Amino acid sequence: MQFRDLHRQYDTLKPQMDEALLRVAQSGSYIMGKEVEVLEQQLADYVGVRHCITCASGTDALRLALMVWNIGPGDAVFVPDFTFFASAEAVALQGAVPVFVDVDPKTYNIEVSDLEKKYNKICGEGQLNPRAVIGVDLFGQPAEWNGLRFFAEQHKLYLLEDAAQGFGGVIGNCRAGSFGDISATSFFPAKPLGCYGDGGAIFTDNQEWDSLLRSLRQHGKGNDKYDNVRIGINSRLDAMQAAVLQVKLKAFVEHELDDVNTVAFRYHELLDNKGISLPMMPESFSSSWAQYTVCIPNRDAVRQLLMNEGIPTMVYYPRPMHAQTAFAAVHSVQGPCPNADRLASSVLSLPISPYMLPDETQLVAKKLLAAVTIDNDKMSMI
Numbered sequence: 001m002q003f004r005d006l007h008r009q010y011d012t013l014k015p016q017m018d019e020a021l022l023r024v025a026q027s028g029s030y031i032m033g034k035e036v037e038v039l040e041q042q043l044a045d046y047v048g049v050r051h052c053i054t055c056a057s058g059t060d061a062l063r064l065a066l067m068v069w070n071i072g073p074g075d076a077v078f079v080p081d082f083t084f085f086a087s088a089e090a091v092a093l094q095g096a097v098p099v100f101v102d103v104d105p106k107t108y109n110i111e112v113s114d115l116e117k118k119y120n121k122i123c124g125e126g127q128l129n130p131r132a133v134i135g136v137d138l139f140g141q142p143a144e145w146n147g148l149r150f151f152a153e154q155h156k157l158y159l160l161e162d163a164a165q166g167f168g169g170v171i172g173n174c175r176a177g178s179f180g181d182i183s184a185t186s187f188f189p190a191k192p193l194g195c196y197g198d199g200g201a202i203f204t205d206n207q208e209w210d211s212l213l214r215s216l217r218q219h220g221k222g223n224d225k226y227d228n229v230r231i232g233i234n235s236r237l238d239a240m241q242a243a244v245l246q247v248k249l250k251a252f253v254e255h256e257l258d259d260v261n262t263v264a265f266r267y268h269e270l271l272d273n274k275g276i277s278l279p280m281m282p283e284s285f286s287s288s289w290a291q292y293t294v295c296i297p298n299r300d301a302v303r304q305l306l307m308n309e310g311i312p313t314m315v316y317y318p319r320p321m322h323a324q325t326a327f328a329a330v331h332s333v334q335g336p337c338p339n340a341d342r343l344a345s346s347v348l349s350l351p352i353s354p355y356m357l358p359d360e361t362q363l364v365a366k367k368l369l370a371a372v373t374i375d376n377d378k379m380s381m382i
């Protein structure tokens with residue numbers, strides 16, 4: 001069994017995918033161009049925002065958003081302590097200071113009450129200028145965007161959605177990618193919507209930011225490529241990835257999002273009320289299940305037992321941001337984040353994908369329950 005089986009998706013989409021890849025190879029046009037334009041329109045329509053600007057990665061998407069807002073030295077940006085490194089790295093890359101905020105132990109997403117605490121602390125010290133909040137749709141589940149928006153508006157902070165894992169998530173009638181003032185996503189192959197390399201996209205309703213982003217991703221171009229009006233970066237999507245993503249977006253919308261939810265539901269039915277803490281979703285939220293992550297006390301022992309049985313699992317994430325070596329060396333505000341600490345030592349992500357068969361889900365659940373029991377017996381003998 002594989003942790004995330006990408007072969008099955010290719011086998012299923014092969015005719016359309018091979019056609020798309022050949023089409024680009026024969027076109028002689030490999031960076032940006034028509035394929036990218038078509039994809040950007042499809043993505044904007046699906047997410048329900050006015051503008052989609054593709055770029056070279058999710059990390060660049062976050063960074064470009066911060067560049068649009070001129071966030072830099074002296075500025076504080078609030079970031080959840082429990083996330084993938086890039087959410088906070090983008091802040092530090094701009095020379096701004098990431099302020100780590102604790103997360104909710106049930107949803108794994110940023111906790112608005114702790115955000116308020118950390119914000120008050122920064123204001124009280126008076127050294128840094130609070131500018132933005134980054135909410136992360138961790139493991140595919142949207143963050144508490146209503147609470148975050150209320151807070152951000154109250155304190156005049158920009159709201160940046162890190163939807164790198166969140167594409168396809170929903171709150172009410174709104175889709176992930178539409179929750180931030182600017183939202184960023186990633187097309188890294190293992191994300192809910194992945195390409196065959198690196199890629200990313202930025203979403204916004206703001207016309208002015210749209211123009212700025214299109215300039216910034218291409219060396220700060222003005223009227224044409226060789227008229228450079230600001231310092232930007234090189235962060236474009238290539239035509240091959242755009243063609244791949246057109247095929248994959250169609251499958252994602254037609255069946256993959258439903259299929260992965262079916263798999264998650266199966267896990268829930270098999271594992272509920274068995275002493276394992278399962279992912280918790282607030283009312284009217286739905287996830288795109290980038291990961292199916294449970295919490296168990298003797299995580300490392302259970303993981304080893306599963307590995308012996310041929311069941312691959314992952315630990316997302318073994319280290320909260322405040323414990324990352326890199327953030328000891330740059331200015332960051334670490335603060336206490338006890339929930340993130342606890343999660344780092346108890347989370348375990350199980351294999352999941354839209355193409356996972358019922359037998360496989362059942363096998364993982366059975367072996368997991370057995371491993372938890374064996375380990376509990378062992379612990380009680382000591």
Ligand SMILES: *Cc1c(COP(=O)(O)O)cnc(C)c1O
Nearest residue numbers: 057058059084086087164186188
């Ligand atoms: C993957 C990921 C990113 C970075 O995306 P890349 O395309 O790999 O640069 C940022 N934030 C989160 C939460 C991610 O999971």
